[in-house]
Amino acid sequence: MTTTGDDHTAALTGPWWWERRRGAALDVGLAAVSAAECGAEGIAFARDAGLPTAVGVGFGVLAGAALLFRRRWPVAVVLISIAITPAQMGFLLTIVGLYSLAASELPRRITGALAGMSMAGTLIVTMVRASRDLAEEGTHPPIGSEYVPFFAVAAAIGVTAPPVLLGLYVGARRRLMESLRERADDLERELQLLAERAEERAEWARNEERTRIAREMHDVVAHRVSLMVVHAAALQAVARKDPEKAVRNAALVGDMGRQALTELREMLGVLRTGDGGKAVKPVEPVPLAAVGYAAAVAASRAVDEDGPCxxxxxxxxxxxxxxxxxxxxxxxxxxxxxxxxxxxxxxxxxxxxxxxxxxxxxxxxxxxxxxxxxxxxxxxxxxxxxxxxxxxxxxxxxxxxxxxxxxxxxxxxxxxxxxxxxxxxxxxxxxxxxxxxxxxxx
Missing domain, CATH: 3.30.565.10 (Histidine kinase-like ATPase, C-terminal domain)
Incomplete structure (x- = not known):
């Protein structure tokens, strides 16, 4: 399960330039193995160069320990591996360094140039060493000398190509995952923005409906009740002088009251029912914004359809x-x-x-x-x-x-x-x- 956004940033808890602690532990382990390998190979290098053994071992340990910086400075690690190729040391340093270089964000032309230099160095050193070994056998011409170029090319390609190709694949996959993560973050932000806009739109719709219903209530109540008050005042004025007119006014007041109640019931019924006057049944939960907006629209249509003409x-x-x-x-x-x-x-x-x-x-x-x-x-x-x-x-x-x-x-x-x-x-x-x-x- 991948992490995105703030969760991904919070996962970067490694020391110094490492993103994670396990990456730091891996590099430390590789550097230790590489230092031990180069230190062992430094014994033969010191003997061939006529140097003290301690010097050869120390040189090999320092060169091999450069693998510790493969994530920070991959170019320097590859250059060190190329530099110690003539000393016939740094096999692990070369392979891991080329892989780290190819998997990094550096331009591909730099990766290609350094990989070519490493392949050329390995090819030359392999040919020289193979030729020297054959010459030490004492045969003229040396047996198998015609196969030396083939073995040298195969060794150079075998040491260089696999780590470079693997590094290119891992780097491309890593960039793809980062792109997908960024895309997911953008989508999450867009969805959040859409949700906020939907909530604002629903709130606006609810406010509009409150205003519409308030106007309808005002029209119904103000007009009907005003007429009822006018008739009641007239009834009060003629109650003793003209009983028949008082009876008619009382009947009108009753009619007005019933009409007002009928219109109020119809209006309030709009808020309790859906389309066709049927009660709304519970359904699966939906966002509050959608409910508010849909209810407002339904109420608006129902009020318009049932209103006066x-x-x-x-x-x-x-x-x-x-x-x-x-x-x-x-x-x-x-x-x-x-x-x-x-x-x-x-x-x-x-x-x-x-x-x-x-x-x-x-x-x-x-x-x-x-x-x-x-x-x-x-x-x-x-x-x-x-x-x-x-x-x-x-x-x-x-x-x-x-x-x-x-x-x-x-x-x-x-x-x-x-x-x-x-x-x-x-x-x-x-x-x-x-x-x-x-x-x-x-």
Whole structure:
């Protein structure tokens, strides 16, 4: 099992230039064996060179111990092995040094040049030694002298080629593993980044849905309850004077309450059920980000599909009329089907504008205009100044100040235009224009 990233870095616990302790132990062992070999071969070298034996042994030990630095300075180790080749010592030093050089990250031209020098040195020394041994036999011509070049070439190739080829293979494999490790680290970072982005996207989707549901709740509760309060105030005012009208107002209050409860149940049911109104069954665990995003999208679609439409606009205006408001509804153009978002937003704008009239201008004459155009639908709700204070019972309706903000968010979210403000005559006007088709990015 391989390690990646920080785990791989933490595994580098060797002393000095060694990555691991076992690598240091291996090099120390190889250096000791090489030093012993070169020290033993130094005895013959000292005898042939006419030097004291201690000098030859010490020279061999120092030369063989150079194998300790094969990972740090492989070029120096190979050069030392080439230098002591004429002394006929350093067989292990040559093989391990060439392997370490080929497995290192040095350019291949350097490896090839030093391997060629080592092969040439081994070839020359082998030929000279073989020729001398044959000459010492005393035969003329020496027996087997024609085979000396063949033996020398075979020995040079046998000593040089295998460690070089093995080193090249190990070095390539090591580089491949490092590349795979880096790739795995990059993939892990990308997956982590994607997970963070997915969580951010899910959180954004959840926040958007909270805002959408809050707007829906505000529209339903504010309008229905406002009408209920208006009817209750009227009921209080006429309870003793006109019992029949009081009964009608009480019935209207009950109807409004039931409608509000029905819409709230439908809206809350969206949050508890999935597609088709079926309860969501437990499934295999999935990431929280995916659950949040999917739930938000499902809730958004369900709210859009179950929301009100322009066909219910007459009923909406009729409810305001029943509450005592003088409302004039006019429609221009040929009605046609629109996207669910467009129809729901248009309906909610008119609904919220009428609710504001109930709250802030009770008894004022109100005009609702709806225009169907080629590429857009326009709506306007304008009320005249309210009658003199005291002429109408005070319903004391609270205001949260979020109605106009919610309408503007709805309209601009679909690429439309929203304008609201007081009129010159002392009334208030709310205007909105929505595109007939919902933009693809909306």
């Amino acid at each position: 322009l066909a219910e606009l007459d009923e909406l205006v009729g409810q305001s009329r029943a509450a005592g408001m003088a409302v004039d509804l006019s429609v221009e153009g040929e009605p046609r089907g629109y996207a669910a978002d467009v129809e729901q937003t248009a309906y909610r704008v008119v609904q919220e504008a009428l609710t504001n009239v109930h709250k802030h201008a009770a008894g004022a004459k109100t005009y609702v205009r709806l225009a169907h155009r080629a590429a857009e639908i326009a709506m306007q709700v304008e009320n005249e100044p309210p009658p003199e204070a005291g002429s109408t019972a005070d319903a004391r309706l609270p205001s949260g100040g979020n109605g106009l903000v919610g309408m503007k968010e709805r309209v601009t979210g679909l690429g439309g235009v929203f304008v609201s403000g007081p009129t010159d005559g002392g009334g208030f006007r709310v205007s909105a224009v929505l595109p007939a088709a919902v933009p693809s990015g909306g």
